[in-house]
Amino acid sequence: MKTVNLESLDALSIFAAEIAGALKPGDIFLMDGDLGAGKTTFVRTLCEHLGISNVSSPTFNIINRYDSDPLSVCHMDLYRCESEMSIDLLDLDEVFARPNTVFFVEWASRLGRFMPETYMKMNWELGEGECRTISFDSGT
Numbered sequence: 001m002k003t004v005n006l007e008s009l010d011a012l013s014i015f016a017a018e019i020a021g022a023l024k025p026g027d028i029f030l031m032d033g034d035l036g037a038g039k040t041t042f043v044r045t046l047c048e049h050l051g052i053s054n055v056s057s058p059t060f061n062i063i064n065r066y067d068s069d070p071l072s073v074c075h076m077d078l079y080r081c082e083s084e085m086s087i088d089l090l091d092l093d094e095v096f097a098r099p100n101t102v103f104f105v106e107w108a109s110r111l112g113r114f115m116p117e118t119y120m121k122m123n124w125e126l127g128e129g130e131c132r133t134i135s136f137d138s139g140t
Helices: 009-022 039-049 084-088 092-096 108-114
Strands: 002-006 028-033 063-066 072-077 101-106 119-126 132-139
Touching: 002 009, 009 039, 028 039, 028 108, 039 072, 039 101, 039 119, 084 108, 101 108
Parallel strands: 028 101, 028 119, 072 101
Antiparallel strands: 002 132, 063 072, 119 132
16 A cells, blocks of 8 residues: 655645546546545546546536546546445446546445446545645555
8 A cells, every 4th residue: 555645735736647647548546535635626636637627526416527538537426325226326337338538436435336346546534734645555
């Protein structure tokens, strides 16, 4: 497991740029952690580095898709999905099958049996001020 400490929003932007530069179609990032720790800000900033603007929180939509060339982004927020049935209705097999797309799932611990086979797990912790700690590891 690797840990990154980000001391500011500028550091978060640099981290997002590094991740954006390494993305490949089909990459899945499963994010959990403190409310307000920066998960949505990270995805928004990463999208800006990919040339995608007007990124908003998917808290109420649950899934936001941003089509772009050569790489599209699918941003999910499962915070409001409180049961396996509500996750089942999202038809995640079809969602994760989208070509030329990378996926970011907030509150991923709610996926349960719908957990994808391969992914990058990111746990976000909010520190004081703008500080954040991100622990991440790949899962299979």
